[in-house]
Amino acid sequence: MKKWMKWTVATLSIGFTVGALGACGKENAKNDGKTTIEFFSQKKEMKDTLEEIISDFEKENPDIKVKLTNVPDAGTVLKTRIASGDIPDVINSYPQNADFQEWAKAGVFEELTGKEYLTNLKEGSAETYAIEDKIYSVPLTSNAWGFFYNKDAFKELGLDIPKTWDEFETLVKDIQDKDRVPFAASINTADSWTLNGYHQLAWATVNGGFDGAEDALVRSKKGAIKVSNQDFKEVVNELSLLSGTAQKNANGATYDDAVATFAKGDALIFPNGTWALPAVKNQKPEFEIGMFAYPGLKENEELTVGAADLAVSINAKSKQKEASEKFVAYLTTKDAMQKYYDVDGSPTSVMAVETENKFPETQGVSQYVFTDKQIVWLQKEWTSEESFWHATVDYINSGDEEQLANNLNSFFDTMK
Structure with a gap:
């Protein structure tokens, strides 16, 4: 079972103001001439694959180092970090959940509407999770x-x-x-x-x-x-x-x-x-x-x-926003997501990924993901x-x- 399904939304309290985010945001140092960004993942079972993807990205971008954070009870840890202003640069969270929607409205995430890399995704997949017609998340895979x-x-x-x-x-x-x-x-x-x-x-x-x-x-x-x-x-x-x-x-x-x-x-x-x-x-x-x-x-x-499973957002106050954008853009490419899909098998929104004859067991349902025959989990509201x-x-x-x-x-x- 996907961990986000079991989570019950509690009364949300954003213990900070948008103006304070800049002061509280975690600064990433430049070590050995490299810009370091933090990628916070909630996909514990995909840690090894994500590390491979990160390694490939770093080879293509030798001036950027990606630190993967993958901790137990990641959802709770993320809530605590966002509430304290200690916000990772790139964040794997679930845009269908109420906490994500509150965070987006509070200015935690960078608006991604119109970003070129969104054209790598199936039409309408990012728009499904738009908040007041603005996109704050890149949904790369979905469950069903x-x-x-x-x-x-x-x-x-x-x-x-x-x-x-x-x-x-x-x-x-x-x-x-x-x-x-x-x-x-x-x-x-x-x-x-x-x-x-x-x-x-x-x-x-x-x-x-x-x-x-x-x-x-x-x-x-x-x-x-x-x-x-x-x-x-x-x-x-x-x-x-x-x-x-x-x-x-x-x-x-x-x-x-x-x-x-x-x-x-x-x-x-x-x-x-x-x-x-x-x-x-x-x-x-x-x-x-x-x-x-x-x-x-x-x-x-x-x-x-179903709903987005591997979905990523960018900290609106990240000190390394350009590097974070490059990494998120890379995640929308075939090089990154083919490697992920071949292990995880969850339907992907990245159009370049080859899915034919792979995971035939779930094809009868996965064929409808990112189409009008898939609704988002009703608990979105x-x-x-x-x-x-x-x-x-x-x-x-x-x-x-x-x-x-x-x-x-x-x-x-x-x-x-």
């Missing part, structure tokens, strides 16, 4: 949510990937009729994050996308989520597909249990994000893995949900998200529609 499935079992049983929600319901019934288990899932509070994408996509497909979902959930009046609403009825119908169709004791299963259940072939579909592929492959499944996106009510209305996760599994386990409506109103009313 969907359904892993056992391709060999599907072929053996004559099952097809669903193109609509009705076809998905039929698929699940067919799997059960063939005495197989449809879903490998963790339907409990501790790992409720695993079904966050499912619930968000239910609201998005029913309501026509990101804006429609937000209009129904967080932009509506207090108490507006009602059992009698048509969209609510359709959403609970989709959530109900997971009720009684997962492996035995799914309500006590952990994320790791669900991974193992799918990898052993004991269930044919595993709802989760692209980030789960390494965990599944580590179990050495004896079948071919595929993915499909969340089906819409009609054909060609399928969606995935929320102040927290954990209670939403809990409401999801509570409903799947209980089937209590009134309680779900009450839980959702209690959650969203605090944001209205």
Whole structure:
């Protein structure tokens, strides 16, 4: 799981003024005639690859040294450093999160609108995270949510990937009729994050996308989520597909249990994000893995949900802004991101990267990333998200529609 997904946004307090940033910004010394910049990364698992990319950059730019900072609990460390004014030159943060948006509005990040290197990215990818029509982040990769499935079992049983929600319901019934288990899932509070994408996509497909979902959930009046609403009825119908169709004791299963259940072939579909592929492959499944996106009510209305994973910004008060710009520009090139993509496998916005026939397992979902069939995680407009996760599994386990409506109103009313 990507660490940023689990973070619950707390009440934000920017303990400084924009004018103070210049005085507090960390100065980078020039050693041996080289300009040193600090790159703060939250991608712990990609440390070795990032060091290789940095080494390549330094060979092309012998007058610049890049210091990679990669620390435990990086998100908390970054918040502390920004609050104190000790801001790295180049920062890997998540532009879909509320803290990033507050920092950008407070003047922490350099505005990047119109930068030439943005043309190296797929059209609209940077604009997706614009704040008041201004770009402060370069989103280089993205994660995405969907359904892993056992391709060999599907072929053996004559099952097809669903193109609509009705076809998905039929698929699940067919799997059960063939005495197989449809879903490998963790339907409990501790790992409720695993079904966050499912619930968000239910609201998005029913309501026509990101804006429609937000209009129904967080932009509506207090108490507006009602059992009698048509969209609510359709959403609970989709959530109900997971009720009684997962492996035995799914309500006590952990994320790791669900991974193992799918990898052993004991269930044919595993709802989760692209980030789960390494965990599944580590179990050495004896079948071919595929993915499909969340089906819409009609054909060609399928969606995935996700957001920037490796995204970088520049400290607006950096003492080494020119060097920082050079490094960020380098990260948008094939030389840098091909090396990153070949290890990480997350869909990339850098157009020059060769992706064909690579990571075929996730292609059924990754093909939609950075297109209009991917929405950003809905918590982009929320102040927290954990209670939403809990409401999801509570409903799947209980089937209590009134309680779900009450839980959702209690959650969203605090944001209205």
